[in-house]
Amino acid sequence: MTPKLPIYMDNAATTPCDPRVVEAMLPYFTEKFGNAASRSHSFGWVGEEAVEYAREQVATLLGAASEKEIVFTSGATESDNLAIKGVANFYASKGNHIITCKTEHKAVLDTCKRLERQGFVVTYLQPDQQGRVTPDDVRNAITDKTILVSLMLANNEVGTVHPIAEIGKVTREKGVLLHCDAVQGVGKIEFNVDQMNVDLASISAHKMYGPKGVGALYVRRSKPRVRIVAEMDGGGHERGMRSGTLNVPGIVGFGKACALAVKEWRQDAAHSLALRNRLRDKLWSQLEMIHLNGADDPARVPGNLNVSFSFVEGEAMMMAIKDVAVSSGSACTSASLEPSYVLRALGVDEELAHSSIRFCLGKFNTEDEVDYVADLVVRQVVRLREMSPLYEMHKEGIDIKSIQWAAH
């Protein structure tokens, strides 16, 4: 059966809101519209109560010891900025060295680059070909000047999961703070800030069936107590760490999304994994010369399938499957005209980086959709290869790497 078009398979970019999340939010736009910081009347109290309830829901999902460790933000980009700059500025007298990885999100990398211009020293760890760093990589990079290690739970492009729990043991032993951008992993794989010795964690609502424009930063309050310098000056909201009137409806929705994740994430993860493996099996059984980018299970988030179809350019592929929403590491899809820095950091050939397509399955995808997409992709890869001079050379036994190409 042909499923309804277009089909959404880009759940690492954003997810639709769960209808139960929207339902929870609605009253907070109209009759419960109060400013959570208004202390003098019931409108404010209702808003504050809703925010505090959501704070507990978020804390529960993260395994935080106290809801006071949750700071609401506008999203994970702000959380990453606040965590890294906040720690760097607070602990600058203790040290000036930060450790991160080449495959982190730009919200982390560009924040680190700014700090470098301000005199901090940043080590960008080289991941292995699957995109992983090891606890020993971290241990070897730590110096007596190191104040912070920032590593993501799961990569947004290739879905690789870092061994955060093991890395947390190293950072705790060395007395260095650990920040984890958990956006792509929380609600999909096991994550617990206490068990994993994570000191700061960024999460975003819209990656887990909540609304856009709201996120949180977890900031540990004991053993050790983490201190950060605020980015914005203002009313001193969120214990002085993040000024600005709280987005009450967004925060309510975020809380609801977290509560749903606590109850349902294992079942949702099993669903996404089954669909991803179904798609993978169908593609691999019908096409030659295709490559998985990233790691195998269990070091991969359930819904992610990042695949390079040799001899087919990614943007042309996306155009060929225009009723399916996916993304590509091809340069043509970015303003920079450079292929994905994540794939390049993994040592993926540039040609294959240009040929990569990321499918991200989520809890609302269906088997019918996967079957439809698999058939369409196979047909279009065959069509585009018939049009590809590189595929013809490959069939003639010509090694494409042996040719002197003129870079342009």
Added chain:
Amino acid sequence: MAYSEKVIEHYEHPLNVGTLDKEDPTVGTGLVGAPACGDVMRLQIRVNPETNVVEDAKFKTFGCGSAIASSSLVTEWVKGKTIDEAMALKNSQIVEELNLPPVKIHCSVLAEDAIKSAIADFRRKQAERKSKDASVASQSVQPQK
């Protein structure tokens, strides 16, 4: 990014996809671009050596939709033209016809390079053949001396 209707039409129904025999002396082949850059175009023309008219043109392209559309358009344009006329083709004409946005102008540049490279290949082959003919002719003359 939104594509123009003409790009989509050429991409979905490309004209002149295929291969000509690159060993044929009347066939010129241009292979431009690089896999690492995400664009490789191979454009081939079959030219009548008497009239210098392009009688057939084929392409194969690894690249985005605009690269495929540019190749398709250029092969269609050069058919029936003399190689001198084809040499005069400018990438700006492709940009205009396909309504390419600035980030896709390099696709049209590549298509212009491909056709020029194919014509150069054809001319090189013809020149080689003439010099070979000339040397054969001079050799055949020698014994009579």
